[in-house]
Amino acid sequence: MHREIRKFLAGMAVAAAALAAPAPLARLHADKGVACADCHGKGKARVDDNEQAPNLACVRCHGDLKAMAKGAADPLNPHASHLGATSCTICHRGHEASRSYCLSCHDFDMKMPGGTDAAWKPRPDPARRDRRVDRADVVVVGSGAAGMVAAITAHDAGARVIVLEKQPLTGGNSMLAEGGMNAAGTKAQARKGIKDSVELMREDTLKGGKFLAEPALVEILARGSAASVDYMEGLGADLSDVGRLGGASVSRAHRPTGGLPVGAHLVDVLRRNAASRKLDVRVNSRVVKLLEGRDGAVTGVEVCGLHRGTYRILAKSVVMASGGFSANPARVARYQPSLEGMASSNQPGATGDGLDLGEARGGKLRDLEQIQIHPSVAKGSRILITEAVRGNGAILVNRQGERFFNEIGTRDAVSQAILHQEGKSAFLLFDEGVRQSLKQIDGYFHLKLVKEGATPEDLARVLGLPGAALRATLDAYNAAVDAKLDPLFKRPDLPRALRTPKFYAIEVNPGIHYTMGGLAVDTATRVLAKDGKAIPGFFAAGEVTGGVHGANRLGGNSISQTITFGRIAGETAAGFAKRQPERK
Template identity: 30%
Template sequence: MTTPRVESALPNQFDLKTGTLIVGAGACGMVAALSAAEQAQDVLVIEADPVPSGSTALSAGLIPAAGTRLQQAAGITDSAALFANDIQAKAHHQNDQALVDLLAGNAAEVIDWLTDRYGLPFSVVTDFDYPGHSRRRMHGLPTRSGEELINALRSACEDAGLDIICDRRATVLYRDDNQILGIAVTGPDGSVETIDCDRLILACNGFGGNRELVAQHMPQIEQALWFGHSGNRGEAVLWGEALGADLQNLGAFQGHGNVAHPHGILITWAVITEGGVQVNRDGQRFWNEAQGYSEAARAVLSQPGGEAFAIFDERIAAIARQFEDFKQAEAVGAIHSANSIQDLAARLALPADALTQTLRDISEGGTDRFGRSFSSHPLTPPYKGVRVTGALFHTQGGLKIDASARVLRANGAAIQNLYAGGGAACGVSGTGDSGYLSGNGLLSAVVLGRIAGRQNGAFRSR
């Protein structure tokens, strides 16, 4: 793997020239491209994969936004201020308030824009709540899958005539004192091309696929299953270090404690929030599952064998089937069904007496010994169960940016024509895993992509 580097010695002649150059064709990169094109800018997107996918395609494709027209149509009263408060509360007030306000305050405009201008058929998830969100504000496409989202954005870019060059990984960033001059990209055959640009937007996500950086910054999750995109190698972090950029909260990450094992299929956290529980090999619960799915990764990995079992019922499964991943898990036999707890225990190789007692101890309408409050919907047959493990999904720390999404140096000065969004930029998930509020990743991706793309003021001086 070629180590990303920064150079001040320029090639004799660049092979290509463009105005706005974007590294990465995930949600952030393609939103940035659409936004930049509307400013009559010359736009080029470079993507390392054969086709755009990235972390977006691996997600549920849900974007939180407060005050959208879709929310209003669904009778949901929400505001950017309330959304910002939820973000900060989940992150224990460890975030930069200006960044929280920037993301929360611009999310609704992005959803309305993508809906109205590009026809993306978003709708609000209205049949269950995500931990930490005080309103139902998760917006997704019909299949509730990131793959559908990435394909819809790619179609929008194609319809707009935008150039996305795939199979090219950015390896070198060319610079002078306070601006970016261009990049070098490497093709699958090892060939190198250089691209001159007026400004550069880094939308190349985080560093979860770089095991050395993960071990350095988040050793507590180093041994977890890597469930993110293998292309997340940390170029933005490494370039940022070389440029003297301000890198913040590199220990922050999104985990998930509900990945079907060994199938490697994400099981929506709705199976828990709607009244399901997690038990270990002994058939016993071991934590307050209502805290969230990100911190669930370490909770599950701490159990014997680094695994757990999500237990729910058919009522909950019916809600979960709006997610394509859940239907896939059912199709491959990852989810077991039984008409009695004893039969379900046998199917999952769990002690029947212990599992029976665990489910009997659930406090309907009250608070249990872990501090979790349950609704008045007890689990009823047919029961469902799936073996799960914990995983690292993506990192949340990165380059500090200003209100225009420009990258800042450690001294607070902006690098004139360098922008960042999505996983390349520092997010709003605090300093660890417990600060991750559902949808924070795509929130940063689409909002910062939109903001970075439409900036006309900071271009390279020649």
């Protein structure tokens, strides 16, 4: 009897929840006379994992993202975001409550028809199996810069390529990169009279990583960097602006004109190049297993698609470019218990799946305990404030209104200095001159992260800092700029004084940002087994690998790594595939 009552009450609860839930878009459209075939296409009840048919239907009726952005009244405009050209179904769901993908990282009040305040979560059905087997020469797992460059390079070398991305959009963490792409001896540096060298970039990288990095990999990073800038410019990128980031001896961080964020720009360029080549790029497609041949070679992947379910792709080689694990709190805490509970600046897909896949296949893992915290994540958010703000002249002050460290030191050192301040946070202080020097700062105003004042004293009142102390700090710093010598902290680069009203500040604290460890690879990007031998048919590039950065990554080296090693992985994987027979 009690069981029947509990069953009845449970049923009532489900019914009540259904009534309270927002009507999914399918029902809202049906109320306006829109039939199933209008979205799915005639006779097609099921959509593919890329959800192409409903997305085309959305655009046909409502217009593209650009058109939708024009009609928005809210200044926080998701249709004109840094995510770029994305699909409508990333947020807008037909048969379940819609969810804003932005809320995976941000905390906005974003209402939408048929929506909730919950973040987007994929719901694939692994029990559904598709017996059809797909084939490719090269499968690339992950669609950040490393994966897309590997795919484009392999395609241009004559390989049939499939790119698999578990998230509903391409770009990975590369899309969030802001500061720049480090490169030594480039044309842009020459135009600006900047003297740099491969040797200097190599030494900066080794020193910044506490000499834990693999020297041979660092050599490739530095020696291939200028050619990688040329490569991206050949694809249509703008990397003409050059700035300086922490740990670099000279300005070598390349970015778009005016200092715009580098990541979103490069991802847009790579997306356009992938589209022009008609690359087979599949989103909502999680790789759950690497297939293995009798000879121990990696022979393909098993995939779980959001709609298709589980299926196999046979391939002659696989490139793992799935990124790190900074958005996996449990994994971070396992390797670095002191970081438990610290916010991450990463996109939600950075959970370390590629490490598990590679390890299950016998791959060697290295340096997993080397996890980088970035010093400037906006307090109370997951929004990274680019190191380029400091590189262009901003300073850090504590609650006493005083500088306390060299602002363009290495990330680990600056982070520790902030954590030793009262409140374990600091204020990133800059003026109108710095703001005008770096276009991406406007985004922080857009997100309402910036406090301002007409004078240093006004700003101090807003921040709750002692006004006289803050004025004295700025006077002393400006005198150091004039003298080209920082007597307090020996900051080597003093690009501009802070005298131009208004004056601005963003409160920042350290956040989990990058994982230096990952799959061990050789100089040809071949994944190494625990015995040190290369696993046939298995390659890796980007943050999923270890050995390039050591104990600490210098700002600007990640994008450089993804392009240089992505090119090597694509070329090597395509060459390996050409020598293999067709998989059966």
